[in-house]
Amino acid sequence: SYELTQPPSVSVALGQTARVSCGGKNIGGRNVHWYQQKPGQAPVLVIYRDDNRPSGIPGRFSGSDSGNTAILTISRAQAEDEAVYYCQVWESSNYVFGPGTTVTVL
Amino acid sequence: QVHLVQSGAEVKKPGASVTVSCKVSGTTLTRSSMHWVRQVPGKGLEWVGGFEPEDDETVYAPNFKGRVTMTEDTSTDTAYMEMRRLISEDTAMYYCAIRLLGQWFDSWGQGTLVIVSS
Numbered sequence: 001s002y003e004l005t006q007p008p009s010v011s012v013a014l015g016q017t018a019r020v021s022c023g024g025k026n027i028g029g030r031n032v033h034w035y036q037q038k039p040g041q042a043p044v045l046v047i048y049r050d051d052n053r054p055s056g057i058p059g060r061f062s063g064s065d066s067g068n069t070a071i072l073t074i075s076r077a078q079a080e081d082e083a084v085y086y087c088q089v090w091e092s093s094n095y096v097f098g099p100g101t102t103v104t105v106l
Numbered sequence: 107q108v109h110l111v112q113s114g115a116e117v118k119k120p121g122a123s124v125t126v127s128c129k130v131s132g133t134t135l136t137r138s139s140m141h142w143v144r145q146v147p148g149k150g151l152e153w154v155g156g157f158e159p160e161d162d163e164t165v166y167a168p169n170f171k172g173r174v175t176m177t178e179d180t181s182t183d184t185a186y187m188e189m190r191r192l193i194s195e196d197t198a199m200y201y202c203a204i205r206l207l208g209q210w211f212d213s214w215g216q217g218t219l220v221i222v223s224s
Contacts, residue, residue, distance in 0.1 A: 033210035035151075042201055042214040043143075043151065049208060086151055090209035093165045095141070095153035 002091040004098035011104045012077045020101045022070040022087030030089045032070040034063060037100075038083045046085075047072060077105050108132040110202050110215035117221045123190045126218045128202030130183040139205035140185040142176060144198045145217075154187070156205070192222045 005023040012018035022032060032050050035043040045054050047063040050070070060075040074081050082105045087098040113127040128140065141156025155166035155176055164176050175188045185202055200218045203211035 031209065035211070037151075042217050043203075043211075044214070045210060045212055048210045048212075054212065088151075088210065093158055093161060094167065095143075095156075095209070095211075097143075097151040097153065100150045 001094070002089065002096050004087055004089065004096055006085075006087060006098040006101045008099075009102045009104065011106055012074070013106050014079065015076055018074040018077050018081070018103055018105075020072040020074075020085050020087075020103065022065075022072070022098050023068055024070075024089065025068060027068055027070050027089065028066040030065075030091075032063065032065050033088045034061075034072045035086045035088065036081075036083045037086065043086065074103070077103075079105050081105055108138075108204060108206065108213040110204060110213055112200075112202060112215040112218045115219040115221070117223065118192050120193055120222055120224055122192050122222075123188060124192060124220050125186055125188045126200050126202075126220070128185045128187075128215050130185070130204065133204070133206065135178050135180050135183050135185060140176070140178065141203050141205060141211065142174075142187045143201045143203050143211070143214075145201070146195075146198045154200070156203075159205075189220075192220075194222050196220065197222045 034047040036046045037043040046057050046061050051063045062073045084100045086100045109131045111129045116124050139157045142154040158165045177186045202215040206212040
């Protein structure tokens with residue numbers, strides 16, 4: 001079965017850029033989606049199909065993927081961006097999530 | 107604006123069954139694809155199953171096949187997930203999540219906590 005890897009945690013200074021990686025075999029050839037989950041809340045879609053933002057998601061969120069790594073970039077990080085971020089791909093009628101990365105804004 | 111509202115928390119004994127509901131507004135079940143995702147406390151997200159329009163059928167993750175049944179009432183736009191033969195490890199938050207355009211989840215319910223305890 002297809003597996004995704006993510007670093008457990010990423011720290012970023014307020015106003016700086018955070019990058020969250022998501023590793024998987026040939027993930028660059030797949031569509032990657034990202035979700036933000038704050039404590040006690042349901043996940044929220046922040047990026048779909050690699051680099052598209054849903055309506056209402058701030059422009060400081062962006063995504064890319066190539067080779068074996070997908071990246072979620074949070075530019076000019078704000079305090080409200082502190083959350084756990086999950087990547088997700090679709091593989092043979094199976095929805096696979098990464099283990100999640102906790103982003104801390106210092 | 108799509109909105110999903112789930113039923114309330116449940117406490118069940120091992121071996122029992124539970125049914126969680128999810129009411130959709132802002133779209134209809136016939137124009138979307140409903141899925142279920144669970145999250146064990148302190149852990150990550152795990153896909154349970156859902157309707158795959160590409161296959162025109164409900165597909166279940168291997169870990170849940172045979173123990174979970176997902177149904178829909180299109181007259182009320184309410185989806186249901188029944189899980190049987192509950193064990194303590196099934197204690198988790200269960201989310202309904204809707205696919206609108208592609209193989210990702212555009213909107214999520216608020217979650218239903220299911221506690222399995224003797």
